[in-house]
Amino acid sequence: MNSNQPEKYQKEVLKIDNCVKLNLYPKPPFHFDATVYKPSHFPSSDNYYEKGKFWFTTYFLNQPLGIKMAKYGSTDRPIVKTSVYSQQPLEDKDLEKIINEIKWRFDMDLDLNRFYDSVKNDLLLQPILKRWRGMRVKACQSLYEFLVITIVLQNAPVRRSVQMMENLFKAYGYRVQFDNKILSCFWDPESLAQVNEDEMRALKLGYRAKFLSRISKDFADKKVDEMAMRSLPKDLLRKKLLQLYGIGPASVWYIIFEIFHHYDALETISPWEQKIYSKLLFDKELVPKEEIMKEVAQRWSEWRMLAIHYIFEDIFWKRKTEKVEWLEELIRL
DNA sequence: CATCAGGGCCCTG
DNA sequence: CAGGGCCCTGAT
Numbered sequence: 001m002n003s004n005q006p007e008k009y010q011k012e013v014l015k016i017d018n019c020v021k022l023n024l025y026p027k028p029p030f031h032f033d034a035t036v037y038k039p040s041h042f043p044s045s046d047n048y049y050e051k052g053k054f055w056f057t058t059y060f061l062n063q064p065l066g067i068k069m070a071k072y073g074s075t076d077r078p079i080v081k082t083s084v085y086s087q088q089p090l091e092d093k094d095l096e097k098i099i100n101e102i103k104w105r106f107d108m109d110l111d112l113n114r115f116y117d118s119v120k121n122d123l124l125l126q127p128i129l130k131r132w133r134g135m136r137v138k139a140c141q142s143l144y145e146f147l148v149i150t151i152v153l154q155n156a157p158v159r160r161s162v163q164m165m166e167n168l169f170k171a172y173g174y175r176v177q178f179d180n181k182i183l184s185c186f187w188d189p190e191s192l193a194q195v196n197e198d199e200m201r202a203l204k205l206g207y208r209a210k211f212l213s214r215i216s217k218d219f220a221d222k223k224v225d226e227m228a229m230r231s232l233p234k235d236l237l238r239k240k241l242l243q244l245y246g247i248g249p250a251s252v253w254y255i256i257f258e259i260f261h262h263y264d265a266l267e268t269i270s271p272w273e274q275k276i277y278s279k280l281l282f283d284k285e286l287v288p289k290e291e292i293m294k295e296v297a298q299r300w301s302e303w304r305m306l307a308i309h310y311i312f313e314d315i316f317w318k319r320k321t322e323k324v325e326w327l328e329e330l331i332r333l
Numbered sequence: 334c335a336t337c338a339g340g341g342c343c344c345t346g
Numbered sequence: 347c348a349g350g351g352c353c354c355t356g357a358t
Contacts, residue, residue, distance in 0.1 A: 042340095154341045160355060161340080206353020211342085248342045272340055332339065 015177045016066050016085045020095060023072070023079050026108035030078035031134030032071035035106055038138065039316035042158050044149075044165055045184040046173075047140055056140040057176055057185035060101060061094055063087060064185040066178035067102065067140075075134045080108075085178035104230075107136035107261055115263070115303050122299065124281070125307060128314045137309060139258045143226040144219050145186045146259050147244065150251040151211050157332040160204075167203035168212075189219035211246025218244065226259075234262050253305075263306040266296065275330050280311050 036054035047056035052071040057064060066085035073079035084090070084098055103109060112134065119125050139146055152164040169184035172192055176185050193216040200209035218224055224244070229237055237260060241252045249268045256265040269277065269289045278287040281295065300307040319327055 151341095155339060155352090156341095157339055157355075163355090201353075204354060207342085207351090208353075246342065250341055270340055 013175045013177045013182055014064065014087065016064065016087045017178070018086045018089050019178075020084045020090060022082055022099070024082050024099070024103065024108065026078050026080060026106070027111055028078055029075045029112060029134035030108065030136070031075055031132055032078065032080065034132045034135035034313065034317070035138050036069060038313060039320055040312055042162050042165075044162070045169060046186065048181055048183060055179065055181050055183060057174075057183050058140060058142060058145065059186045059188055060142060061097060062188065064174045064176050065098065066176055066181075066183065066185075068179050078134070083179065105140055106138045110136055110261075112136070115306060118303060119300060119307065125310065128310050132310055132314060135310065135313070137258055137261060137306065141186070143224070143229070143255070143259050144189055144215075146255060147215055147247065148186070148212065150254055151208050151215075151246055152205070154208065154251065159333050164203065164205055164208070167205070171203055189216040192216040193220040208246070214245040230260060234265065237262075257305045257309070264302045264304050266293070266305045266308065269293070272330055276312070276315075276327070277308070279326060280315060
């Protein structure tokens, strides 16, 4: 593999032409668009969405992969036409791992009816659930890739996070072409572990360079086992994630929810989120964090974060088609 | 021109 | 457990 390392981004575009096509059958109901695309997330060149279609890349099994997913069938009889692109032909066992990984990352096996049953009398949620019935949490990135994202999010306005992310892709990522799309793809942790911090700082990452460096080293040294972490109970998982240098209380809950699918993962509310929740849940300017926490725990218990996810994405979808004045003021671009 | 907060975290006392 | 320092940017 190493002798055959693909060329990096700045040198040339890497064509990954080997393609395997197959159908995936998520547990219904499955809302394709609202699952694959999250309007609240900042845009990033490793994925591309258009109605009914989604392209993304990920560094998985020691290689850059390109995945295309297309909606087929309906919410109640969902079929996802999936194409897996790689540089070399995939062995059966690797293909199987990739398929299982895609199912996991888009949470295709979750039985949403358990959630819907438990909130069927909730008046606030009902119209939202109706609009987005079948939506799941998704992460098209691996744990390592998502850690990078949470780090560039820290203490920065959205615009700057985007800039940092794209600078990283340019310097260290791949540029891959598949299905007539050219997208960025994350690097492997080993390669970033060897980059010195000052070089990274030149990409305007500031003090975050140190975080990325330390975390990449941990992954290069196989100190983090994402697969094993998937079966850990939430408190143990939290403890392990907090041991990562640069990952603190604000980042950890995003990771536990989006990467590890704990649907009750809500322990920290940042000031800008507090304002949004206050408006959406209470129709007030500012409600104390403890009060918000208490209310959602009471109301949605083990589904509280998934419920909030529905409410949150709903307003960001709305923002795409009409102006939501109060929201614009809260999300600093 | 300077100052400052921003979608946090680490480290120190 | 509180508070200073940290990278960079654009707003004031």
